[in-house]
Amino acid sequence: xxxLLNNFSADVKAGPTWVYYWVNFMGLVFVLSIPxxxxxxxxxxxxxxxxxxxxxxxxxxYHKLGxxxxxxxxxxxxxxxxxxxxxxxxxxWRVQETWTGKWIVLTVIVMLISLAFxxxxxxxxxLGHSM
Numbered sequence: 001x002x003x004l005l006n007n008f009s010a011d012v013k014a015g016p017t018w019v020y021y022w023v024n025f026m027g028l029v030f031v032l033s034i035p036x037x038x039x040x041x042x043x044x045x046x047x048x049x050x051x052x053x054x055x056x057x058x059x060x061x062y063h064k065l066g067x068x069x070x071x072x073x074x075x076x077x078x079x080x081x082x083x084x085x086x087x088x089x090x091x092x093w094r095v096q097e098t099w100t101g102k103w104i105v106l107t108v109i110v111m112l113i114s115l116a117f118x119x120x121x122x123x124x125x126x127l128g129h130s131m
Contacts, residue, residue: 004063011067022114026050029103029110036100042089043100045082046107054078069125072118079111 013020030050036043058074065071086108095101 004059008059008062008067015067026110026114029107032103033107036103040100040104042086042093042104045085046104049078049082050111068130069121072121072125075111075114075118076122079115083108083111083115 012023030046033043033047033050037047054074054077056074057077058071061068061071061073086104093101093104095105
């Protein structure tokens, strides 16, 4: 398992520099779900989808197929239901009053940007474009 994680990290790092920095920025944003999860249910769902479910799906796909555009399915499957849930609860975010609310907005923006790339990658994979 550790070899799989190391290989995945090496593949990300070997790619475009901006992707490496984007993945690390996303990781930082998502790790913040841990302390916020003590106060907010939204953070618990974000933590589950970004730190558990998506990585598991992506590592299974990576193990089976390697570093391919199809890995975007991990984010699409794990994050879409959470984004729908968050959007339905947007009136409870309290963005102006709380740091958690501001973080939720940042997280939603980060997830949507990443999903735009992920959907594009999955479609390109389906059309036969490899990395």
